[in-house]
Amino acid sequence: MVEPIRNTDLCALLDGECDAGARARLEAELARSPQCAERLALWGRNDAALRLAVLGGRHAGPTLDAPCLPRGSQAPQEPSLTTDAPPRNVAGALLAGFAGGAACGAAALAMILFG
Amino acid sequence: MSAIADQELEVRALAQSLRRFARALTGAAPGCDVAPGAIEEALRAARQAPDPLSARIEGYRRLIRRYAIQGEPAAMTPAARPGIDAVLALQRTSLDATRKWRALSGLDPAHRAALLLVVVERLPYACAAEALDMAEADFIKALARAREALAGRLAALGACGRRHLKLVS
Incomplete structure (x- = not known):
């Protein structure tokens, strides 16, 4: 029996937190579940919008259409348009x-x- | 570059990251910062950490405790660096960004913190869970609920915006 896709699975997929095996299984499931695929796409768009709202345009980051950047090592930097760096x-x-x-x-x- | 200069750059980057996180966590108005005391306190705690990643986690944890768990109201000050904050404020004031900002501000504080840590600050789940003093499994569930809630609020605000636009036209 095929396991249903949970919201936590969608998060892990979106955030690059699942291993290759789990990713392949979830992607196969998503191909059969347009509702889940749509939810994943929506969450991806919302993430990009959230980054845009907090960080600004040049740091909107990847959406589902682009691969995720590696996370964890570096905090994203704000734009360098500061008073001390014109x-x-x-x-x-x-x-x-x-x-x-x-x-x-x-x-x-x-x-x-x-x- | 000398080790001292490297360290200074790291501290500046951390301070910048904590200011941004605090602004988003508290829903600070464009052009405003949370009071510098809160950032300094978080930075002091972060400096005790053994490595840069632990320092970030500790800094976020202090701000989360203060604003999301204890619910302390954020004392606002005009932004210390008007150049950068003016740019960020302008970027936030497009109609769509305003809607997103309002949707984020309306979320439960713990959900807002979970989303910001993963989506904006790009922390791995284990580190974000640590900053929120949660087990990783609980954190993932909270993050999924946060994403659902954000999508729901954006949909509601979008419908509201469309109604207003219809009235205006």
């Missing part, structure tokens, strides 16, 4: 300024929509 690319900084204006507008819209 951006090297002046054009990029200007563009970031314009994008900032647009983002402020989006923030105002968000406040109106979401209170």
Whole structure:
């Protein structure tokens, strides 16, 4: 009898925490279970969105479409646009300024929509 | 590079990581940090650890105890480094990122911590469980519940956002 896929299995698969044998078994199961495959894809998208919200655009990290980076050894670094290390690319900084204006507008819209 | 310089870089990276974790854990407003005292206390504890990974775990553990377990309200200060925080704040203020940020902030604090440790800080399960003072098996169950809860909240906020958009138009 085939074991059903549990949510903890999906987590382990998503986070690269299962060994090769378990991974192969789960992937075979997922091919037969579109609901579980959809949940896994959704969680992968949510993870990427969470990284984007906390770390910013350049650190959104992998989604299910890309292999996971090895975890554990290095904390992800925040963008190096600090006051003590100015951006090297002046054009990029200007563009970031314009994008900032647009983002402020989006923030105002968000406040109106979401209170 | 000298060993002292290496060590200094490690400490700066750890401080940065703890500040980011604390901000996300407490749902700090864009451009705000949790009070520096909390980060300094976590850093002091981390420095007693024998290696860099243990230091990270100890730092996160202190912040989790303070904000997720004891439920201490986070005292906010304007961000110490406006350059970086202004950039991060702007990135958070797009409509979609705001929705994600709100969904995360509404989760149970232990679930939020579990998600942040694995998804953002990229700790292996064993280390994340240690930071939360949980058995690994319990941690994996908590992480799965956290992902379910986040998906549920995002779906609810998305539906809410669409309703508001319809009213506006």
